[in-house]
Structure formats: C-alpha cells, structure tokens
Amino acid sequence: MELIELLEKNLGKKIKSLDRPREKRIYIEISPEDLRFAAEFLFNSMKCRFSTASGMDEEEHFEILYHFSLDSKGIFINLRVKTERKKPEVDTISDIIKGARWIEREMHELLGVNFKGNEELGNLLLSRDYRGPKHPLRKK
Amino acid sequence: MSKEEKRQITEIPIGPYHPLQEEPEFFRLKVEGEKVVGLDIEIGYNHRGIEKLAESKHYDQVLFLVERICGICSTSHPFAYVNCVEEICGLDIPLRAKYIRSIVGEMERIHSHMLWLGLAGHFLGYNTVWMWCWKYREPLLELCEKLFGNRQHYAMMKIGGVRRDIDNAGGSAFCREMNLLLPKLDMLQKAIEDDPVLRARLKIAGTLPKKEAVSFCAVGPMARASGIDIDVRRDEPYAAYSMVDWTVPVRTEGDVYAKTMIRLEEMRQSVLIIKQCAEALKKAKGDISVQIKEVPPGEGIGRHEAPRGEVFHYIKSRGGTVPYRHKIRAPSYMNVFTNEYAVVGGTIPDAAITLAAVDPCYCCTERMQAVDGAGRQVYTSKQLIDICREKTFSMKRGKNK
Numbered sequence: 001m002e003l004i005e006l007l008e009k010n011l012g013k014k015i016k017s018l019d020r021p022r023e024k025r026i027y028i029e030i031s032p033e034d035l036r037f038a039a040e041f042l043f044n045s046m047k048c049r050f051s052t053a054s055g056m057d058e059e060e061h062f063e064i065l066y067h068f069s070l071d072s073k074g075i076f077i078n079l080r081v082k083t084e085r086k087k088p089e090v091d092t093i094s095d096i097i098k099g100a101r102w103i104e105r106e107m108h109e110l111l112g113v114n115f116k117g118n119e120e121l122g123n124l125l126l127s128r129d130y131r132g133p134k135h136p137l138r139k140k
Numbered sequence: 141m142s143k144e145e146k147r148q149i150t151e152i153p154i155g156p157y158h159p160l161q162e163e164p165e166f167f168r169l170k171v172e173g174e175k176v177v178g179l180d181i182e183i184g185y186n187h188r189g190i191e192k193l194a195e196s197k198h199y200d201q202v203l204f205l206v207e208r209i210c211g212i213c214s215t216s217h218p219f220a221y222v223n224c225v226e227e228i229c230g231l232d233i234p235l236r237a238k239y240i241r242s243i244v245g246e247m248e249r250i251h252s253h254m255l256w257l258g259l260a261g262h263f264l265g266y267n268t269v270w271m272w273c274w275k276y277r278e279p280l281l282e283l284c285e286k287l288f289g290n291r292q293h294y295a296m297m298k299i300g301g302v303r304r305d306i307d308n309a310g311g312s313a314f315c316r317e318m319n320l321l322l323p324k325l326d327m328l329q330k331a332i333e334d335d336p337v338l339r340a341r342l343k344i345a346g347t348l349p350k351k352e353a354v355s356f357c358a359v360g361p362m363a364r365a366s367g368i369d370i371d372v373r374r375d376e377p378y379a380a381y382s383m384v385d386w387t388v389p390v391r392t393e394g395d396v397y398a399k400t401m402i403r404l405e406e407m408r409q410s411v412l413i414i415k416q417c418a419e420a421l422k423k424a425k426g427d428i429s430v431q432i433k434e435v436p437p438g439e440g441i442g443r444h445e446a447p448r449g450e451v452f453h454y455i456k457s458r459g460g461t462v463p464y465r466h467k468i469r470a471p472s473y474m475n476v477f478t479n480e481y482a483v484v485g486g487t488i489p490d491a492a493i494t495l496a497a498v499d500p501c502y503c504c505t506e507r508m509q510a511v512d513g514a515g516r517q518v519y520t521s522k523q524l525i526d527i528c529r530e531k532t533f534s535m536k537r538g539k540n541k
Contacts, residue, residue: 021438021439022227024376025227025440025441027439049354049357049359049370050357051357051450051452051469052452052467052469052473052474054454054465054467056456056464056465056467065454067441067452067454069450071370071375072375073375074375074376074377075376076441078441097355097357098355098356098357098477099355099356099357099358099474099477100357101477102473102477103469103473123184124183124184125183125184125187126184126187127184127185127187136189136192137191137192
C-alpha cells in the first residue's frame with residue numbers, strides 16, 4: 001500500500017474519492033480546480049507517463065478520465081474530473097504535458113468541453129464540411 | 141528592413157495524399173532554404189467515428205469493428221480490447237489461449253517491422269533492403285494464412301480466449317519458419333550497418349532526445365530508441381509474455397538509426413517468444429476459450445504492445461450488451477506528434493525518412509486485382525473471395541507447398 005500512502009500524502013484533501021477495483025488500477029476523483037496540481041505531481045514528481053484521456057457524457061454531467069501509467073510498476077492511475085453540463089470547462093494540462101495537446105482538442109471537438117488556457121482548440125478529426133451533430137460523442 | 145523580415149520562409153505541403161506517405165496525413169513543412177524551421181500536422185482525413193459506432197454494437201461485434209481500425213496492426217486493437225473486456229469481467233483465460241495470443245501478436249510484430257524496414261529502405265533509395273524485406277516477409281504472411289486463416293485480419297481473438305487452435309504440426313511450422321528467419325535478420329542488419337551512406341543518413345536524421353520523448357509521451361520503438369525503457373508486455377504482463385524469456389531492447393541515441401536497430405532487435409526477440417510459445421503449446425492441454433454470459437457494470441483498461449507502441453482501450457459498461465463508452469488510443473496518435481520536434485532543424489531530404497520513422501501504418505490487405513487490356517475487371521469481388529478461400533484451403537491441405 002506504499003503507493004496509496006504516497007498519493008494520499010501528496011494529494012491530501014484534494015482526493016474526493018479513491019478507488020482501487022484491481023491491484024493495477026487506481027481511480028482518484030478530484031475537483032476540476034485541483035487537476036493541474038495533480039497532473040503535475042503525477043507527471044513530474046512520480047514520473048508517470050500520460051497515456052491519454054477519455055471524455056464521456058454521463059448525462060447529468062461530463063466526466064474526463066486522465067489515464068497516467070506508472071510504467072515501473074505497471075499500474076494505471078486515473079484522475080477523474082467531473083464538470084457540469086451547463087458550462088463544461090476544465091483547465092488545460094497541455095502546457096505541463098505536450099502529449100495532451102491533441103486529446104484536449106479532440107475532446108473539445110467531439111464532446112464540447114472547453115479547456116481553459118489551451119489556445120489551439122481547433123478541429124482535429126472532423127472535416128471542415130462535417131454536417132452531423134455538433135458534438136458527436138454527446139448522448140443527447 | 142530588419143534581419144527578421146528578410147527571412148524567406150517557404151511552405152512545402154506533404155500530403156494528404158502524397159506518393160511517399162501511404163496514409164492520409166498532411167504535413168506542412170516550413171523551410172528556409174534547405175532547413176526545416178517549422179511543421180504543422182493535420183490529421184482527420186481517415187476519421188471513421190469508430191468510438192461512436194462501438195457504442196451501438198454488441199461486445200462481440202465490437203471485436204470485428206476494432207479489428208478493422210488498422211490493416212497492418214489488425215490484431216493489436218482486438219488484443220487490447222479483449223484484455224479490457226476480460227478485466228471488467230474478471231476473467232482468466234485458458235493457458236493454451238495465452239500462448240496462441242502471444243504467437244499471433246508476435247507474428248504481427250515481425251511482419252509489421254519487416255514492412256517498415258522495407259519502406260525505410262525504399263524511401264532512402266536503397267531498394268535492395270526493400271526487396272529483401274518483401275521476400276522474407278512473404279513466407280510469414282503465408283504461414284499466417286495457413287494457420288490463422290488469413291494474411292491479415294485473422295480474427296483470432298475472442299473474449300475469453302482465441303477462436304482457432306494451433307495443432308502440433310502448426311507449432312512446428314512456426315519453429316521452422318523462425319529458424320529460417322533469424323539468419324535473414326542478421327543479413328539485413330549487416331546490410332544496414334555496413335553501408336556507409338545509409339549509416340550516415342540514418343545517424344544524423346530526426347533525433348528525438350529523451351526529455352522531448354517524455355514530454356510528448358512517445359510510446360513503442362520511438363520511446364525505446366530515445367532511452368525510455370517501457371514495454372507493456374513486460375511492465376504489465378498479459379497473455380504468455382511473463383512465461384517466456386525475452387528482453388526489451390533500449391537505445392539512447394533517439395535518431396532514425398536507433399529506431400531501425402530497435403525494430404531489428406525486437407524482431408529477434410519476437411522470434412524467441414514465438415519459438416518458446418510454440419514449444420510450450422505442445423505440452424499445454426485444455427480448452428482455447430471460456431464462455432462469458434454477460435459483461436457486468438464497471439470500467440476497465442486494456443492495452444497491448446503493438447508493433448508501433450502501446451494500444452490503449454478503455455470501456456465503461458453499465459451492464460447490457462453494448463459498451464456505454466469505448467475510448468481507443470492508437471500509438472501513432474502519440475508518436476506522429478513528435479515530428480513537431482524531430483523534423484525541425486533538419487533538412488528537407490531528412491524530413492522524409494524522419495516522418496516515416498514513426499511508422500505510420502497502412503493496410504496491405506489488397507491481394508489481387510486482374511484487369512484486361514481495356515482496364516475492365518476480369519474477376520468480380522465474389523469470384524476474388526472464392527479464389528482467396530480456395531487458396532487458403534489448398535494451403536491447409538498442404539497442396540500449395
């Protein structure tokens with residue numbers, strides 16, 4: 001349980017809930033305002049690799065899971081952030097992690113979440129003449 | 141006029157459909173004289189909405205859908221997908237299926253790296269390497285067809301195991317083919333190492349230092365050539381990878397030469413894995429799959445070390461027969477982006493091989509098309525499928541050899 005202690009010590013009260021359904025998977029829910037701190041801690045201090053992020057429409061709110069891989073132990077640490085449906089917005093982490101630039105663009109485009117501080121949120125995947133639903137990954 | 145204003149920057153478009161790039165990606169090179177000073181990357185020309193489609197398909201149907209994400213890594217996405225669903229179900233697959241899965245994964249790695257190596261030779265004007273790679277790759281694809289049922293898109297993966305068994309004769313065929321391949325890999329390596337021009341071209345091109353590779357979150361051979369010691373097969377073992385002896389090659393130079401040597405060494409390691417799995421398969425008795433009734437609510441992550449790096453699948457299930465959310469991240473999504481650093485500062489001729497060193501993949505499943513003198517098709521698609529089936533059956537009966 002050394003890893004959990006390390007996470008609890010450094011993220012402290014920022015952790016809203018911590019779930020470990022399997023030995024190699026840790027899910028930590030945090031507030032959107034604590035995202036940058038937690039991402040910086042995992043990426044720079046714990047030397048985790050940012051794998052990707054999954055944005056999903058949970059109907060009453062939007063949820064973004066940031067998947068960090070602790071390759072030395074084969075463990076995934078997932079940061080769960082919830083943002084309200086009326087104004088979906090979270091801070092960008094693309095200035096901390098270059099590898100997050102495209103996925104933030106993709107989530108902005110397909111799910112309609114705004115990433116505060118990311119200046120390049122143009123279309124990534126959909127074509128310019130796309131005529132379907134504005135944000136195709138939304139459920140309603 | 142200031143010095144800055146005197147700079148003349150020219151834009152060279154590469155793509156989206158360019159004779160050198162087999163896949164539709166658009167690279168806008170900004171050059172000053174011969175030197176590349178900037179790069180814009182545009183993707184999305186091949187977006188098919190697979191994540192959205194997966195939300196409307198049964199878990200078994202999704203398997204066929206993800207197999208068609210990529211032509212050359214056709215088993216990588218199903219591999220990560222079954223790992224993901226089995227994690228949600230808390231399922232352990234039979235031993236025999238584990239060995240077969242590893243054999244399929246490694247066969248794919250070898251023929252995929254062979255394809256890259258051949259294309260790299262072709263891009264650099266060293267067509268001997270290209271011809272050799274194609275020549276020695278062909279028997280591997282024929283073996284895939286004989287034992288998996290197809291050259292690509294084998295449909296071997298299944299939630300709970302594998303779809304087809306490999307008998308003892310099949311295991312021996314793998315060992316035989318791998319023994320034949322090893323000296324050819326040595327020959328290819330010497331051909332590259334001993335060629336002063338090729339060595340010089342690859343050594344100076346497209347260097348990606350470790351610091352940048354970490355920041356861009358590069359994966360696979362791209363990361364391992366820049367000194368990042370990661371490999372999903374070792375870091376979070378699945379299938380039979382923890383039951384066989386093999387090593388992860390790592391180099392620190394970060395240039396195209398290092399990426400080439402990493403891929404060559406990985407092919408050797410794949411040969412070792414296949415031979416050990418094929419031998420172990422002869423002793424492992426039992427079923428090749430277990431039945432699952434339903435996927436419970438929950439979430440899971442599945443990954444697989446594809447030839448190009450970590451394939452990542454995340455599924456959220458709310459019960460029922462379809463995934464609620466299915467997130468897919470292919471390795472090229474992280475690796476193509478590194479070109480923004482690796483290409484800048486180099487020259488235009490080096491940009492071609494640097495962009496190709498990422499190994500963006502394309503589908504090589506087109507088998508044959510017969511046309512008469514006027515360009516009309518001689519065979520219909522149904523006739524072509526019948527010819528393919530007949531060839532596969534004849535190979536299985538041993539008449540083609």
